Amino acid sequence: MDYMVELDKESGILLFTIxxxxxxxxxxxxxxxxxxEAxxxxxxxxxxxLAITGKGDKAFCSGxxxxxxxxxxxxxxxxxxxxKMGEFLYELAVFPKPTVxxxxxxxxxxxxxxxxxCDYRIARTGAKIGFIQGGLAITTGWGGGTLLFERIEARLAFKMLSEAAVxxxxQLDDFGFIDRLHDRVGMEEARAFFTNEQSIDSHVLRAYKQMMIRKWQAGDLKSRMEKEIRACSVLWGKEAHHQAVAAFLSKNK
Structure with a gap:
């Protein structure tokens, strides 16, 4: 099994761990x-x-x-x-409950x-974060680029994507991409982040989330994510991408 799905009954946080x-x-x-499944x-x-994380203290997810x-x-x-993954990310973005x-x-x-x-991002201080797809001669391909433009200022999103830097x-706390920094990040930090929400009726939380979802639906979010996926697919099939992947895998043997 490459993942775990666990419920913290006290807080009601369902944790999906890669x-x-x-x-x-x-x-x-x-x-x-x-x-x-999650x-x-x-x-x-x-x-x-719903919370998402990766096992250990080295990586959240390397893509x-x-x-x-x-x-x-x-x-x-x-x-x-x-x-397939783009569909799951769209469902995660418009999920009717808070996500982190x-x-x-x-x-x-x-x-x-x-x-x-996800609605929120809690990060470990010093964690390295970057949309590095450009270095592999492709764009973001699961809809994440489109979602990034919804999360932070357009000029900052464009900078993050086009630089393909880490x-x-x-730094990304300053950009507005990170919502909270901690020396360590796990379930304890998730519980603390959502302390106030614990006292709010869950139907209220869902109603507020629907306001954001309606905004995205009006802005045709799903269609824009689909166009991103299509564009990446075209680049994926090109020789420049295959050469970049081969070089990357050879370097990391």
Whole structure:
């Protein structure tokens, strides 16, 4: 099993943990299916909040597992994978309850897209975070770029995406991407972050979330994410991407 789904009954926080620590919690198809399971379970009445993290203290999520996805060569092959995860990230973004990414370590590439789909991001001080997809000759491909433009100022989102650079969590706190910094990040910090919400009727929280969802629906968020996924699929099928992936895998053997 590449993931765990656990409910903290006292707080009502359902924690989805990617448990591929040896792969820096990279996302494969099993993890995608685990996210589907977590989203379904989080709809239960006993769940107030959905939290997402990675096992250990090295990485929150290093994005898509290139050793798994390097076999995807064509635009259509890429689109099949990208659209599957993109659908899950859209569901996470418009999930009717509060969501939070517990960034306990490095979050890069698709890991940043996963974090961007959550309502909030709590990060460990010094954590390295970046949308590095440009270095692999592709764009964000799960809808995370579109979501980033919804989370922070457009000029800052554009800077993060186009540089394909890795930032420290403290810098992204200034950008507005990070909502809280801690020396360590886990369930304790999640409980503390949502202390006030614990006293609010869950139906009230859902009603407020619906206000944001309606804004996104009016702005055609899903269609814009789909166009992002399509654009990435085209780039994925090009030789420049395949060469960049081969060079990356060779360097990290």
């Amino acid at each position: 448990t591929r620590e040896e792969r820096r919690n990279a996302i494969n198809y099993n993890v995608m299916n685990g996210l589907r 989203l379904d379970r989080a709809l239960n009445e006993d769940v107030r909040i 898509g597992d290139l050793s798994t996805f390097q076999s995807l060569q064509t635009e259509q092959e890429a689109y099949t994978m990208l659209s 990414a517990l960034i306990n370590g490095t979050a890069v590439g698709g890991g940043c897209e996963l974090a961007a789909a 930032f420290r969590a403290e």
